[in-house]
Amino acid sequence: MNVPDSRNVICTVDVVLLCLKAGSLHVALLRRDHNPYAGVLALPGGFVRPELDQNTSDAAVRMLREKAGLESPYLEQLATFSGQARDPRGWSVSIAYYALVPPDLLDLTAQPDVTLVPVDVPRALPFDHREIIAAAVERVRSKSTYSSLPVYLCGERFTLPQLQTVYESLLGESLNKVSFRRKMDELDILEPIQGEMETGRANRPAQYYRLKAGYRDQLSLCNRGLSSS
Amino acid sequence: MNVPDSRNVICTVDVVLLCLKAGSLHVALLRRDHNPYAGVLALPGGFVRPELDQNTSDAAVRMLREKAGLESPYLEQLATFSGQARDPRGWSVSIAYYALVPPDLLDLTAQPDVTLVPVDVPRALPFDHREIIAAAVERVRSKSTYSSLPVYLCGERFTLPQLQTVYESLLGESLNKVSFRRKMDELDILEPIQGEMETGRANRPAQYYRLKAGYRDQLSLCNRGLSSS
Numbered sequence: 001m002n003v004p005d006s007r008n009v010i011c012t013v014d015v016v017l018l019c020l021k022a023g024s025l026h027v028a029l030l031r032r033d034h035n036p037y038a039g040v041l042a043l044p045g046g047f048v049r050p051e052l053d054q055n056t057s058d059a060a061v062r063m064l065r066e067k068a069g070l071e072s073p074y075l076e077q078l079a080t081f082s083g084q085a086r087d088p089r090g091w092s093v094s095i096a097y098y099a100l101v102p103p104d105l106l107d108l109t110a111q112p113d114v115t116l117v118p119v120d121v122p123r124a125l126p127f128d129h130r131e132i133i134a135a136a137v138e139r140v141r142s143k144s145t146y147s148s149l150p151v152y153l154c155g156e157r158f159t160l161p162q163l164q165t166v167y168e169s170l171l172g173e174s175l176n177k178v179s180f181r182r183k184m185d186e187l188d189i190l191e192p193i194q195g196e197m198e199t200g201r202a203n204r205p206a207q208y209y210r211l212k213a214g215y216r217d218q219l220s221l222c223n224r225g226l227s228s229s
Numbered sequence: 230m231n232v233p234d235s236r237n238v239i240c241t242v243d244v245v246l247l248c249l250k251a252g253s254l255h256v257a258l259l260r261r262d263h264n265p266y267a268g269v270l271a272l273p274g275g276f277v278r279p280e281l282d283q284n285t286s287d288a289a290v291r292m293l294r295e296k297a298g299l300e301s302p303y304l305e306q307l308a309t310f311s312g313q314a315r316d317p318r319g320w321s322v323s324i325a326y327y328a329l330v331p332p333d334l335l336d337l338t339a340q341p342d343v344t345l346v347p348v349d350v351p352r353a354l355p356f357d358h359r360e361i362i363a364a365a366v367e368r369v370r371s372k373s374t375y376s377s378l379p380v381y382l383c384g385e386r387f388t389l390p391q392l393q394t395v396y397e398s399l400l401g402e403s404l405n406k407v408s409f410r411r412k413m414d415e416l417d418i419l420e421p422i423q424g425e426m427e428t429g430r431a432n433r434p435a436q437y438y439r440l441k442a443g444y445r446d447q448l449s450l451c452n453r454g455l456s457s458s
Contacts, residue, residue: 091279
């Protein structure tokens with residue numbers, strides 16, 4: 001069958017890997033090992049490989065494994081970026097994904113090639129990677145208002161004050177403690193870890209929580225936003 | 230430069246064209262004029278053509294023009310579907326878009342090839358078109374709770390009771406008239422058309438409204454959902 005034009009489209013996958021560092025959202029970049037832009041920091045990504053990948057989501061999982069040495073607890077398709085201008089090799093599509101990981105999963109001593117840069121400090125990047133990162137950050141911030149998404153940026157266990165700080169970092173505003181806890185109750189996704197308390201601080205020890213088992217692979221949504229705006 | 234694997238990926242665009250007919254959401258299907266699935270009803274779509282299309286969004290606009298003879302007032306990227314199994318020609322990606330059109334734009338006498346089918350009546354479709362339609366319907370319904378999206382399903386002018394009926398059709402529930410009008414005030418996207426009233430009905434004549442000029446190409450979001458659930 002005749003599919004001539006389509007054969008001239010380059011098909012790639014890029015992953016925006018996000019984590020919190022010092023209370024602000026960072027994206028993981030890698031130095032490219034081949035042209036175009038060899039040696040330049042860019043999003044982890046590469047060609048879709050039909051003989052290896054069942055689908056583009058599979059390809060994204062492979063990129064993270066091969067390039068950042070990790071498996072992300074949260075990975076979602078973001079959008080597809082396309083056109084003549086974005087890649088010097090020719091007309092291309094990049095199916096972009098975003099991943100959220102807790103800080104301890106991105107152990108930079110084990111992944112010396114990965115560089116974390118703050119998402120809110122603009123910098124030049126190859127291709128349209130700056131635009132892709134901006135779209136991912138907007139998606140994460142907008143979903144944070146209504147869902148359990150930020151929990152994927154925490155480690156396996158966290159106190160409610162720690163979790164509130166994560167939501168506040170993403171939303172860029174302070175949240176009321178009482179209404180934050182009410183929203184978390186409404187989401188009904190957390191469970192206390194019996195016998196595990198945060199100690200060694202001046203305040204009363206805080207209970208450690210974790211995601212309930214049924215929610216580790218899916219988002220939970222609130223009816224109303226957390227944000228006051 | 231070496232991009233061998235990527236050349237084996239077929240790159241297509243499909244469009245889920247939605248409108249309201251008799252108060253329920255319908256999708257436009259066309260009979261395919263070539264193999265695979267020649268003669269079978271499917272979503273309008275086709276290969277990305279690098280020599281014609283600036284990007285995939287351009288390709289979607291072209292599909293709608295060539296295959297359904299129209300320009301949609303609202304067109305948004307939905308998601309990308311991919312893999313070995315979805316197209317008998319080989320490993321493929323389909324960048325799917327959805328479009329919302331008012332009923333009068335889809336004049337079936339002018340587009341005799343287009344068939345409208347209700348989205349809530351399951352039917353067998355080629356490729357993964359059933360899955361693509363389901364994703365589009367879910368997106369539209371979920372956005373309807375928080376945004377001006379349903380306005381694009383109305384004609385150029387509409388009364389508030391007509392608009393409320395459109396929201397209710399999408400959300401699948403009755404809305405309170407007072408709180409619906411409060412949300413519309415909050416969105417602040419409508420303006421009365423001076424001197425145009427709906428007449429000829431038993432009730433008091435209703436004012437006709439239209440989208441304000443600044444909102445004709447963009448969505449407006451409410452802080453809180455319309456839906457009571």
